[in-house]
Amino acid sequence: MKILYLGCKTGTSGDRANALQRLGxxxxxxxxxxCVRKLPLIGAWHRYLGFxxxxxxxxxxxxxxxxxxxxxxxVWVDSGGLVSRELVEDLKRLGKRVLNYNVDDPxxxxxxxxxxxxxxxxxxxxxxxxxxKENVEEAHSLGARKVLLVYRSxxxxxxxxxxxxPEDRAKWATEVLFVGTAFPERGPFFAELVxxxxxxxxxxxxxxxxxxxxxxxxxxKGPGLVEKYTYAAAIQSAKVxxxxxSKGNRDLHTTRSLxxxxxGGVFCSERTDEHLTxxxxxxxxxxxxxxxxxxxxxxxxxxxxxxxxxxxxNGRQRYLKNxxxxxxxxxxxxxxxxx
Numbered sequence: 001m002k003i004l005y006l007g008c009k010t011g012t013s014g015d016r017a018n019a020l021q022r023l024g025x026x027x028x029x030x031x032x033x034x035c036v037r038k039l040p041l042i043g044a045w046h047r048y049l050g051f052x053x054x055x056x057x058x059x060x061x062x063x064x065x066x067x068x069x070x071x072x073x074x075v076w077v078d079s080g081g082l083v084s085r086e087l088v089e090d091l092k093r094l095g096k097r098v099l100n101y102n103v104d105d106p107x108x109x110x111x112x113x114x115x116x117x118x119x120x121x122x123x124x125x126x127x128x129x130x131x132x133k134e135n136v137e138e139a140h141s142l143g144a145r146k147v148l149l150v151y152r153s154x155x156x157x158x159x160x161x162x163x164x165x166p167e168d169r170a171k172w173a174t175e176v177l178f179v180g181t182a183f184p185e186r187g188p189f190f191a192e193l194v195x196x197x198x199x200x201x202x203x204x205x206x207x208x209x210x211x212x213x214x215x216x217x218x219x220x221k222g223p224g225l226v227e228k229y230t231y232a233a234a235i236q237s238a239k240v241x242x243x244x245x246s247k248g249n250r251d252l253h254t255t256r257s258l259x260x261x262x263x264g265g266v267f268c269s270e271r272t273d274e275h276l277t278x279x280x281x282x283x284x285x286x287x288x289x290x291x292x293x294x295x296x297x298x299x300x301x302x303x304x305x306x307x308x309x310x311x312x313x314n315g316r317q318r319y320l321k322n323x324x325x326x327x328x329x330x331x332x333x334x335x336x337x338x339x
Contacts, residue, residue, distance in 0.1 A: 001025045001334070002071060004095060006032050006062070007078025011226070012103070012255060015155040016078060019326035022156070032082045035061040055084040055117060062087060069094050074337060076101065077125070080118045088124035097337045099127040103152055105249040107138035127337045132250055148336045151278070153329040154258035154319070161264045162232045169237050172230075175199035176268075176298050177238035179225055180256070185247050187212035189291050194219065196295035199302075203234065235265040239308060240301050242294070243269030253278065258324050261285070261315035266308050268297060284318040286311060 003025050007013040014029075021027045035058055072095035077083050080100045091098045100122075106115035122128055123143030130139060131152050139147045164172075176198050178190075187210035193200060200219040207213060207220050225231040235241055241260045245251035252274035260267040261279070269275055271287035279285035286301060288294040301308050 001073040003027045004066070004069070004072050004075045004091075005029045005078065006075065006080075006083065006091075008033065012155075013078045015158050016101070016326055016330065018157065019155065019330050020076070023327055023330060030062065030065060032058065032062060035082075054082075055086070058082050059084055059087040059090065063090055066094060072096070074099070074334070078102075079104065080121065081106070081114055082117060083121055084117050085121040085124045088121045092124070092126075097126045098124075099129065099333065099337050100125045101129040101333065103131050103255070105132065105135070105251075107135055107142075108248065108250055127333070129333055129336075132252065134250060146336070148333065150329055150332060151253065151274070151322075151324045152255045152258055153324045153326045154255065154262040155326045158228050159232070159259045159262040161236060162229065164233055164236060168233055172233040172237035174201035174234070174238045175302060176240045176242060177201050177203075177234060178242040178244070179203045179231065179234065180244060181224070182206040182210050183246060183248060184210070186210070186244060187216070189244070189294075190219075191215045192291035193295055193298075196292065196299075198295050198298050201238070232263055235260055235263040238265060240268050240298050241265040242298075243267055245270050245272065258319060261312075261319040262325075264312050264316050266301060266312045267315050268294070268301065278322060278324075279315060279318055282311075284311065284315040 003020055005017045005020065005027050007017060007029065009017070009029050009031050017027055017029050075091045075095040075098040077098065077100045079102055088098055102118070106118045119142055122139055123145070125144065127146050127148060128139045128144045129148045129150060130136060131150060133149065136147050136149050178200065181204050190200065190202070191212040194215055202216065202220045203222055204224045207216060210216065225234055243254060243256040243260060245254055252272040257267070257269065257275060257278060267279070267285040269285065269287060271289050275285065275287060281287050286297050288297050
């Protein structure tokens with residue numbers, strides 16, 4: 001299949017494009033964000049104005065780079081915050097199907113106006129793929145023709161366990177690890193974990209903006225781990241890996257819910273309906289409802305090497321059995337697009 005992929009070449013978006021290539025498809029990647037990346041105040045323009053005033057410019061930029069294209073089987077728009085309804089209509093003249101896959105919550109309120117263009121474009125796609133139950137009805141209410149609900153997925157290559165040298169394992173060794181961005185609700189939560197003497201190591205951005213920064217600062221080890229090797233090394237070298245859902249994003253699971261077990265880490269996360277569907281509690285993952293319970297679970301795991309090894313192995317086997325991997329999810333999406 002000949003696929004045009006409008007999405008980032010790196011991160012989880014790049015992983016999805018690579019999965020399509022591994023499935024044998026001919027994939028051309030066009031990163032739409034390249035056209036606005038160097039514009040001043042682009043982050044604020046995206047979040048608060050939803051690229052209002054730039055839609056025509058972005059549309060022209062994309063179409064200029066696609067001049068002369070024909071015979072596409074599919075256009076896959078990943079995320080789609082920059083893609084207007086008019087541009088989707090243009091893309092439909094290039095490919096047999098145009099779909100959107102979005103792991104964020106473009107129907108919620110956390111990101112202010114960042115998804116204005118996306119919401120306007122929903123009705124134009126042949127298929128809209130979402131990762132939370134609420135989004136199904138919300139997409140239909142905006143005129144979506146066909147909506148597919150999937151879980152997020154980890155990548156067969158990027159999130160496969162790696163061989164670590166003793167030196168690297170010692171370098172990245174941690175007791176309780178969290179990798180992720182700071183949100184307002186996470187400040188009080190981690191401050192409480194500190195109060196309960198949980199030996200934390202935190203990597204991620206924006207933590208210095210939290211009111212609890214002075215309490216959390218000794219446990220912050222650096223920015224997010226975006227490089228494949230360092231992320232895998234940190235997960236595999238940690239005794240316990242915390243997973244937190246975003247309240248503002250209405251998450252009941254996140255990509256960490258799949259990536260940590262895929263890498264063989266001990267997944268210790270919030271108790272949600274979706275997590276309880278994905279893993280058997282205390283056997284394949286460990287769950288909690290509060291900071292106090294989380295701290296107790298962390299201390300219990302740290303004190304029991306056999307339990308930790310069992311949870312890590314059982315969790316990875318359950319993840320593989322569940323089949324929420326990029327290649328398998330991509331196959332589900334492609335089938336739905338052409339049904």
